[in-house]
Amino acid sequence: MPEYSTFESVVQVRPDDIDMNQHVHNSKYLDYVLTARYDQMARCYGMAMEEFLERGFSWVVKAAYIEHKRPLHIGDSAVIQTAVEEMKERQVKVGFQIRKQSDSKPVAKGWINYVMVNAANGRPQSIPDDIREKYSV
Amino acid sequence: MPEYSTFESVVQVRPDDIDMNQHVHNSKYLDYVLTARYDQMARCYGMAMEEFLERGFSWVVKAAYIEHKRPLHIGDSAVIQTAVEEMKERQVKVGFQIRKQSDSKPVAKGWINYVMVNAANGRPQSIPDDIREKYSV
């Protein structure tokens, strides 16, 4: 029974992330999670997105769910924890939790379902064994 | 048993929405839905976001779910259908469907749960009766 590691990245809130409600715009939290995953691909799974692209692969989002607890504001940083929750033939489901760095209070949580695609034509494809192995830490 | 209307808005894909996968960036679809809702607030529900803000109200996203079918590309326009699915004391759950304008093929679907807040302090508050009524079309 597989059990996968949880990794952590820090993302600084940028002024252009703030919307008319004076806090980070709702859809930006998904971009913070994406940023964390890219950081973790290189740093924690040993395969940077650049290498993916060089091999002709990319990841696209198939589905996403997010639940907001409290907003981030200008000057805050986000701590993003992610963990692979499930791996299928062509998909990886990644769970995430976002906290505010200064007080560790929960900001949002949810999951993103990524599909591996051929970068040239966007078609889904099987996750190669060596990549599957790297993601199984 | 309440049954609510479905409304439709068109949003043009902008070049800055396109990401490294040469299609509209995943989190932007939620922004398209938000754009459709703002348009429909004024045009279909008879209460523009400006009026909300003047009365000291705003809507923030409590939770969101999105499922992607096929991407939009540069030059495309999105047709976004939304409908209130459920209304609670402080929340409105809005279902959405995004289609590509040129061929009506499904692009994405899902729902967004909005909470009404006091615009000054961000605290959730009851949806006033007159607004509840306007949303009950």
Added chain:
Amino acid sequence: MPEYSTFESVVQVRPDDIDMNQHVHNSKYLDYVLTARYDQMARCYGMAMEEFLERGFSWVVKAAYIEHKRPLHIGDSAVIQTAVEEMKERQVKVGFQIRKQSDSKPVAKGWINYVMVNAANGRPQSIPDDIREKYSV
């Protein structure tokens, strides 16, 4: 002495364009100009960006200047006028004016200098004669 046409496009302000100052975020105006140019490439110059990309070309911004007069707000639409001001071996300088659709008041003006590049490697390249001709209307 060459004299080039002025073309016009309309861009709707999206809620995700609004920043903490309750108006359209400053850098988004450059994205509106880009949107206008893409629209005009297909509609006015007879060569859509998709065709550019298929032929292996892309445009990148070499330099830009923008002067803000008054902001756009939620619910506004922008009318963007652009005109080629100068064409060189590899560059096109495009002047722009942004007005608010509802009252035609000036919002911003400036210019963007685009360089034609090879889409595969990003290297600048000479503008082919047939494209130069299409831009000379």
Added chain:
Amino acid sequence: MPEYSTFESVVQVRPDDIDMNQHVHNSKYLDYVLTARYDQMARCYGMAMEEFLERGFSWVVKAAYIEHKRPLHIGDSAVIQTAVEEMKERQVKVGFQIRKQSDSKPVAKGWINYVMVNAANGRPQSIPDDIREKYSV
């Protein structure tokens, strides 16, 4: 004759900053400079943007000029140097240079002219003496 300090901030490229040309989207560089200024307001000038907003002030961009040398890519970080170049009654002109962190090669340079405004109504106003002094380091 006043001479102002140069300060430095680091901004990580996020995946959502990358556009169809596989590099950081042109208008995002202005957002990186804005991010650097916010960071430096708190860290270098001793007055965080939050304090500005609490006192009822905000900064808006009056004009901007940017010249691109080479793009940033996914995985890169930007080193942004800024310095006040000129201070007027209501405006501050800030020069900037963006370099790639890994090899210090120039990415872009330019300037941004900020106007101090009343955050409530957006009207320009004189820069208070104590703020002028803080910016005169």
